[in-house]
Amino acid sequence: MKIENAAIIGAGAIGLGWAIVFARAGVNVSVFDSDPEQLKSFRSKVEKRVEQLAEIGILTPSANEVLGRIKQSSSLSAACAEAGYIQESGPERIEIKVSILSAIEDASDSSCIIASSSSAIRPSLMAEGMKSAERFLVVHPANPPYLLPIAEVVPSLETSANSIERSLEFLRQVGMQPVLIKGEPEGFVFNRLQGALLREAYCLVRDGVIAADELDLLVTQGLGRRWSIIGPFATSALNVKGGNRSHAARMADSYHRMGLERGQDDPWSDELVDQVSNSIEEKWKINDWEENVMRRDLALMKLVKYINQDPDLRL
Numbered sequence: 001m002k003i004e005n006a007a008i009i010g011a012g013a014i015g016l017g018w019a020i021v022f023a024r025a026g027v028n029v030s031v032f033d034s035d036p037e038q039l040k041s042f043r044s045k046v047e048k049r050v051e052q053l054a055e056i057g058i059l060t061p062s063a064n065e066v067l068g069r070i071k072q073s074s075s076l077s078a079a080c081a082e083a084g085y086i087q088e089s090g091p092e093r094i095e096i097k098v099s100i101l102s103a104i105e106d107a108s109d110s111s112c113i114i115a116s117s118s119s120a121i122r123p124s125l126m127a128e129g130m131k132s133a134e135r136f137l138v139v140h141p142a143n144p145p146y147l148l149p150i151a152e153v154v155p156s157l158e159t160s161a162n163s164i165e166r167s168l169e170f171l172r173q174v175g176m177q178p179v180l181i182k183g184e185p186e187g188f189v190f191n192r193l194q195g196a197l198l199r200e201a202y203c204l205v206r207d208g209v210i211a212a213d214e215l216d217l218l219v220t221q222g223l224g225r226r227w228s229i230i231g232p233f234a235t236s237a238l239n240v241k242g243g244n245r246s247h248a249a250r251m252a253d254s255y256h257r258m259g260l261e262r263g264q265d266d267p268w269s270d271e272l273v274d275q276v277s278n279s280i281e282e283k284w285k286i287n288d289w290e291e292n293v294m295r296r297d298l299a300l301m302k303l304v305k306y307i308n309q310d311p312d313l314r315l
């Protein structure tokens with residue numbers, strides 16, 4: 001069943017992003033922030049973003065229609081009263097999250113989903129003491145959510161299957177591609193991946209191997225450009241004929257030694273490589289390897305054409 005009304009608690013960068021995601025998909029949004037100044041400036045900020053999206057030509061429906069669905073509320077309880085889905089987007093501090101979540105719980109209908117935008121706090125920690133933990137989970141976006149359409153859905157042990165299903169359904173309703181994360185790892189997956197790259201980047205700069213700005217260049221002009229089209233597993237599969245198994249046969253020992261240099265002893269077992277290959281080959285069939293490489297290159301050509309045409313894309 002479609003959810004028609006949502007609330008956002010915390011009108012900072014992420015609250016603003018969610019408001020656009022929900023409203024452009026036809027959902028009415030009530031936004032509350034405990035800082036009245038922040039709530040006031042939220043209006044002009046959200047108007048500016050929505051108008052920019054319309055100007056660039058990537059907003060449907062019209063800016064007026066989207067903005068007409070976003071309202072500021074003068075209290076948390078007023079914001080939550082009608083909501084079928086609430087996105088907590090306050091500061092990343094456990095004690096503040098716990099206090100906001102408790103207020104949301106009291107102000108919302110017992111069927112309403114309560115999601116937190118937390119970047120790294122385990123949902124079970126936030127759910128401790130909640131009366132209705134079965135309807136609470138983390139829905140972690142990337143910033144800004146209205147341009148990066150993924151969300152990590154991280155249930156706690158107490159989140160009900162029904163709440164998980166309804167959250168996934170709502171996120172799809174508003175045009176996001178939700179990814180279900182199991183086991184509540186600290187930092188979930190998005191920030192663990194970001195962290196793995198950043199940890200190595202810091203080590204390389206520390207060891208005098210490369211300057212920070214040159215490392216950024218390697219990512220923006222190389223790894224990142226490719227990753228905007230295909231992920232790291234598909235990249236490996238297309239870099240070596242024969243896919244991930246061939247890539248691992250050629251590269252696994254070297255990557256293992258690099259990990260050992262940093263105190264990480266995680267060799268890729270044959271079973272693990274098989275598991276990855278089987279999943280990646282569902283989309284990137286080994287028999288179509290040459291054609292898939294051509295598809296990747298064509299996508300890159302189109303991307304490069306776009307980037308070359310517009311100086312705003314070369315920051």
Ligand SMILES: NC(=O)c1ccc[n+]([C@@H]2O[C@H](COP(=O)([O-])OP(=O)(O)OC[C@H]3O[C@@H](n4cnc5c(N)ncnc54)[C@H](O)[C@@H]3O)[C@@H](O)[C@H]2O)c1
Pocket residue numbers: 009010011012013014015032033034035038089090091092093096100117118119120140141142143
């Ligand atoms: N910024 C990012 O890149 C990013 C990405 C993904 C997730 N997140 C997560 O989203 C959440 C919000 O991040 P942000 O960057 O928007 O922070 P932010 O500091 O921009 O916004 C937080 C807002 O919460 C308000 N607030 C504080 N206490 C409150 C309360 N008791 N009730 C209501 N509002 C309250 C503040 O006034 C502020 O406007 C955090 O948990 C963060 O980790 C951030």
